[in-house]
Amino acid sequence: xxxxxxxxxxxxxxxxxxxxxxxxxxxxxxxxxxxxxxxxxxxxxxxxxxxxxxxxxxxxxxxxxxxxxxxxxxxxxxxxxxxxxxxxxxxxxxxxxxxxxxxxxxxxxxxxxxxxxxxxxxxxxxxxxxxxxxxxxxxxxxxxxxxxxxxxxxxxxxxxxxxxxxxxxxxxxxxxxxxxxxxxxxxxxxxxxxxxxxxxxxxxxxxxxxxxxxxxxxxxxxx
Amino acid sequence: xxxxxxxxxxxxxxxxxxxxxxxxxxxxxxxxxxxxxxxxxxxxxxxxxxxxxxxxxxxxxxxxxxxxxxxxxxxxxxxxxxxxxxxxxxxxxxxxxxxxxxxxxxxxxxxxxxxxxxxxxxxxxxxxxxxxxxxxxxxxxxxxxxxxxxxxxxxxxxxxxxxxxxxxxxxxxxxxxxxxxxxxxxxxxxxxxxxxxxxxxxxxxxxxxxxxxxxxxxxxxxx
DNA sequence: CGCAGGGTTGATAGCCTTCAAGGTCTGTGG
DNA sequence: CCACAGACCTTGAAGGCTATCAACCCTGCG
Numbered sequence: 001x002x003x004x005x006x007x008x009x010x011x012x013x014x015x016x017x018x019x020x021x022x023x024x025x026x027x028x029x030x031x032x033x034x035x036x037x038x039x040x041x042x043x044x045x046x047x048x049x050x051x052x053x054x055x056x057x058x059x060x061x062x063x064x065x066x067x068x069x070x071x072x073x074x075x076x077x078x079x080x081x082x083x084x085x086x087x088x089x090x091x092x093x094x095x096x097x098x099x100x101x102x103x104x105x106x107x108x109x110x111x112x113x114x115x116x117x118x119x120x121x122x123x124x125x126x127x128x129x130x131x132x133x134x135x136x137x138x139x140x141x142x143x144x145x146x147x148x149x150x151x152x153x154x155x156x157x158x159x160x161x162x163x164x165x166x167x168x169x170x171x172x173x174x175x176x177x178x179x180x181x182x183x184x185x186x187x188x189x190x191x192x193x194x195x196x197x198x199x200x201x202x203x204x205x206x207x208x209x210x211x212x213x214x215x216x217x218x219x220x221x222x223x
Numbered sequence: 224x225x226x227x228x229x230x231x232x233x234x235x236x237x238x239x240x241x242x243x244x245x246x247x248x249x250x251x252x253x254x255x256x257x258x259x260x261x262x263x264x265x266x267x268x269x270x271x272x273x274x275x276x277x278x279x280x281x282x283x284x285x286x287x288x289x290x291x292x293x294x295x296x297x298x299x300x301x302x303x304x305x306x307x308x309x310x311x312x313x314x315x316x317x318x319x320x321x322x323x324x325x326x327x328x329x330x331x332x333x334x335x336x337x338x339x340x341x342x343x344x345x346x347x348x349x350x351x352x353x354x355x356x357x358x359x360x361x362x363x364x365x366x367x368x369x370x371x372x373x374x375x376x377x378x379x380x381x382x383x384x385x386x387x388x389x390x391x392x393x394x395x396x397x398x399x400x401x402x403x404x405x406x407x408x409x410x411x412x413x414x415x416x417x418x419x420x421x422x423x424x425x426x427x428x429x430x431x432x433x434x435x436x437x438x439x440x441x442x443x444x445x446x
Numbered sequence: 447c448g449c450a451g452g453g454t455t456g457a458t459a460g461c462c463t464t465c466a467a468g469g470t471c472t473g474t475g476g
Numbered sequence: 477c478c479a480c481a482g483a484c485c486t487t488g489a490a491g492g493c494t495a496t497c498a499a500c501c502c503t504g505c506g
Contacts, residue, residue, distance in 0.1 A: 060358075065445070070362040070366045072358050084351045084358070085355070090358060090359070091358065113340070113347070115340070117338070120336065121333075121337070121343075125309075127353075128306070128308075131353050132307050132313055134361065135283075135295050136313070139293040142293045142405070143406060146461080176484085183364065184462080187465095187485095188461090190485065191462095194487080206484080368493080398452075399453095407495090408494075408495055408496080409452090409453080410494090410496080411494060429502090449506085452504105453501080453502075454502090455499085455500080455501090456497105457498085459495080459497090460496085461492105462491105463493090467488080468486080468488100469487090472481100472484095474482105475479090475481105476478085476479085476480100
């Protein structure tokens, strides 16, 4: 099954048949099924593999001694993760929903990158994108209010999602995951979403939000 | 002058004469002098160059409409920056102190990386490190208290610094820069530092802190 | 010697958290 | 098909951490 050629470089749908340098890894990949809340790998595990989300949603998680939790990022269909870890994983990776993950041995990636400039370039591009995203989130956590964080998070998910409906944005993760991603509490996430609903910016469902006013949302996100 | 061979991969002193894949870029580099608060490049500038700190300290900065400011990171001697930007720079880069920066054309880097696996690998390593650092900072901003942020920041700077004295940690940046890096205000930075001083963890000077108790500092940092 | 910029300290306020109590949905078993 | 249990979500009240506002201090420099 030519899984990878169905999946876009950045997670959006891409023309089937377009070759991707990452396809070079395909023959060394193994498929992994992870059910909801199951770990793909744990913090501290040897970072022998890089992974790619085939379907579902994965979160990276860092846990502090006292239980405080940071969700580093949410990975969607097509996204790679675990690429940055060397030696051991700094964050664990857990399934937000039942997911399928394809796993590639890091040694094989490194070896192939030595002789395949296209792959090497592709990896570099992916990490550049990861860095830019991380810096964006740094601003979000460092200087934005709760409302701005949530608005910009929704806008980000909107951009990254496969756009099932033009107006409904699916959020596979629970409120707690969102809170731990944005440096907030569950209660604040609920309250802010409720306020946005009152203002007619979004409609709220358990599984996602209806984007009633994307312009207002962007404005609230202060981007 | 073989500048690069004097500078370590990770910013720490390295044996002179050890070849570094980055040396390949050296012939295409140009040296730039930037004085305090001067820009190396602005947000939105075309990202035609990657830079490296030869001496001094650089900060990356993102400004919001209303004046809120996020300092993405501080770059010290040997650090590369601007590596992640494609098209245009997402953050500006400014000199914290009078600095010397070496600048390499991105096209040249890309071109060389195509044929030099060692360089390509090195770039990948640098971005991996950058990603890990960014994720660490995400945890810091998302889930840590003011005291924890400052303690872990000091610990980070201690790790990265060239260790002039074994006990005095130089902080080239002002309190405002630290605040904007940690998502705090100047006043909070001052108060927390004062509290740490009262507790005998650090001594305070305008230009840095004396690390009186590194163990206590790590504990305060909640790492 | 006085000024300017950065640093420090104090008082008050506000945003978000914490603590608490329902409410709602989903899946499971009768 | 329905009832129930538990997880998740939502809403309310009170408190705390950090921001804001304000004043003062210190230090380097013209």
